[in-house]
Each structure stands twice: as structure tokens, then as C-alpha cells.
Amino acid sequence: MRLPKFMSGLGLVALVVAAPAQAAGDLLVAPTRVILDGARGTEVILNNIDSETATYRVSLEVRRMNADGTLDEVEPEKATAAEAQALSMITYAPRRIELAPNQPQAIRIGVRSPADLPDGEYRVHMLFRAIPTARSVTETQTTDSGLSIALTPIYGVTIPVIIRKGALKATAAIGDARIDRSTGQPELTMSLSREGSRSTYGRIRVLKPGKSTPVFEVRGVAVYPEVNKRAVSFPIDAQTAAQLAGPATVQYLEEADAGGRVIAETQTVIR
Amino acid sequence: MNIRTLKAVAAGSVLALGLVSGAANAATADGTARATILQQVTVTNTSDLQFGTVAIGTGGGSVTVATGGGRTCATTLVCSGATTAAGFAVAGAVGMNVGVTVPGSVTLTETGGATMSATLNSSAASLTLAGTAADAFSVGGTLNVGGSQAAGAYAGTFTVTVNYQ
Secondary structure (H helix, E strand, O other): OOOOHHHHHHOOOOOOOOOOOOOOOOEEEEOOOEEEEOOOOEEEEEEEOOOOOEEEEEEEEEEEEOOOOOEEEEOHHHOOHHHHHHHHHEEEEOOEEEEOOOOEEEEEEEEOOOOOOOOEEEEEEEEEEEEOOOOOHHHOOOOOOEEEEEEEEEEEEEEEEEEEEOOOOEEEEEEEEEEEOOOOOOEEEEEEEEEEOOOEEEEEEEEOOOOOOOOEEEEEEEEOOOOOEEEEEEEOOHHHHHHHOEEEEEEEEOOHHHOOOEEEEEEEEEO | OOOOOHHHHHHHHHHHHOOOOOOOOOOOOOOOOOOOOOOOEEEEEEEOOEOOEEEEOOOOEEEEEOOOOOEEEOOOEEEEOOOEOEEEEEEEOOOEEEEEEOOOEEEEEEOOOOEEEEEEEEOOOEEEOOOOOOOEEEEEEEEEEOOOOOOEEEEEEEEEEEEOO
16 A cells, blocks of 8 residues: 555544546557558557556557547457457457556567458458556545545547458548537538448548639548448637638548548538 | 656567667668557546535435536435546547547445445536547536435546547
């Protein structure tokens, strides 16, 4: 048991608010997306950016996209055959690492795909998080009728790890681009529909006639195969909302490192 | 906030981990060094979810800490102490859209085995990173205290993830 000095002085006199429980485990992960074509593996860097030594755990999860674009975790026993296949094909190590402050560690990721693997896109999400230091509840003191509460966050990052086999294609379309003012904070919303045997990924931007640079741009937007249509919504400030209103070209483009191709484009009037 | 520069990571990667993208194909004697610049993300915990101290007055009830940190205490309870919402800062490539997942509920357990449930909510389900202090979210919650809830120290954990698509 480790009591802060000021608390041990108080002894059992009074009830004390749940001990400050600043969890160690701030982290850096790079890159934030992994695509594996063929048998070659890759590495992801995990770095402890906290001021104390922390133990991190790396694991694989199945996550599915919802119609609003959020990614919900799915328990392994509820995974589809393709999701279970993805889980079993990806090898990675190490899985538990103790890192001193500012000490980076490479996590090696490999693919072990069966020879008869059907063409397709296989995806899992890799979770990086710190294991919280075990904290004894006796570190907090209570009176007879009091309750003290210590809720420790376990926080981390998930990145998609995608394996593609075969010649896969996908097309997408943009629909219903508009400004939603119903919640007070204006939001640029639109729908992205997708068809084909793979996901789409890239940036969304809005071009206005007479302006050489996009008036709006956001990166890192995916439509995964489990959804054929998803909504996207981005909070915007009043100034951007005013700039967006009127005739516009809305584009969904691949990232530059993936070719920069226009996946979908629509001419519309944003209201 | 502990944010390391991209440069430091890239350099570290090259030196420690050999992540050089490829040897130069230069025909002359002048070498060309190329390094892969990786897109990175950092997540930092800036504050914890603190409900303060709760005592049962006339009966059970709920205590809510909003994502802004403010407390709402049922009249049947006696609440004291400072409250904060859990705060997290995210830093990454500007313009990236990232999701945030927080469990809807969590169970807290007391040393004697008594349990208490809490519901959690996040200030944002997604963020578009702007490279500013606004790249952050907070997690608040509602603690459901039973009328005959055993006194003691309740502890629990909840998992918060920043999800790249």
C-alpha cells in the first residue's frame, strides 16, 4: 500500500476522496493503418510517451462498422467465417511489452494465409493499450456511511490491419450532402454508398467554383464491406458552413500514397 | 500533454528499427537517404473520472458527472469532494477523422464483493483532428447507488479506444 504523504498524515480521521489515480500509459502508435498485400509483413511502432515505465498489451479485435461509421467490437465467438479467418491469419509479436519512458518498440506483423484462401478483403483491428498498474482499493479511506469510487481508464488506440487477396474492386457514391443545423452545432453530413468486393478509404473534400483550394477537407474516412451505405458527419464552424453553402463539388478520393484516384464525385447544391 | 515530434519518431524508427523504405538507386557516388515517415497518433490521459465522495442520506439514488465535469447529485444522497470527467487528448495527422468508443456501462466492485453499476458517455463519438488543444474528448458517467449499498471503496476499470478507420 502506498499512500501519498499528505494522506497518511490524515490517517483514518476523515473520509478521503478516491485517490488521484492518474493512470500511466500514454502512448504513441505509428502508422495508423496497415494494408498487407501478399505474404510480406510489416511493423508498427509503439512508444511510451508517459513519464513512467508502463506495460502495454497488443491484441487483435473484430470490429464492425455501423451505418453511422462507428466501429463496434464484436466478441470472437460471434465473428463471421471471414473475420475468424482474418484473426487466425495474422501473426504479431511481441504482445506484452514493458517500456521505459520514450522507449519505442516495433511490433512485427506477419500473414500466414492458407494456400486455398478465397479472394477477398480480410480485416481485424489491432488494439494497443497500457495495462493499468494494480491499485489497491485500500488506498482510499472511507467513513462508515461513505462510498469512495475509483474508476481507472484503460485507454488505447485501434488501427485496422487489412489483408487483400486477388483483384478486388469497389466503387462508391456520395449522396445527400447538406448542412445539418438541428443540433445547434452545424454539421456537414452526407452518405457514402459502396459496392464491390473491398472497402474504400480516403479523404472527403468540398470544392467551390472560383476557389482553387478545397473549402473543406477531412481524411481517414472508410466504408467497410459490412456496410453498403454509411453516414458521415463533421462538426463545422459557422464560417465554414457559410462558405460551403451553395453550388459545390463533393469528392471522395484515395489518399495520395494509394494513388490519389477520385473514388466518387458529385455536383450538388449544399443547403 | 506528452507529445513527441514526428521527427523524433521517424529518426528513432530508422536508427533503432531499420525502417528505411529502400536503398537509393543512385548511380553516382552520392548516397540518398530515404526514410518512411509514418503517420502517428498519441493518446494522453489528462484527467480521471472522479465522482468525489458519496454518502447515502435518505436512500439510494444516482450521481452524475457530466462530460464537462459538473456533478448532479440525487437529493437522497450526500455528495462532496471535487469531481472531474475523464479527459483524453489525441494528437495525430491534421485532418484525420477518428472514432471514440466508450463502454455504455461498467461495474464497480468493493473489496467485500458488493457491486455498483455506472453508465458512461463520451463528449464525442468522433473527432476530426485539427492539431490544436481541441483534439480531445471527455468521459462522464452516472453512478447508481442502491439504498442499501454497502459502504466501502469501489473500484472498476473501463476501456476507452481511439479508433482509426
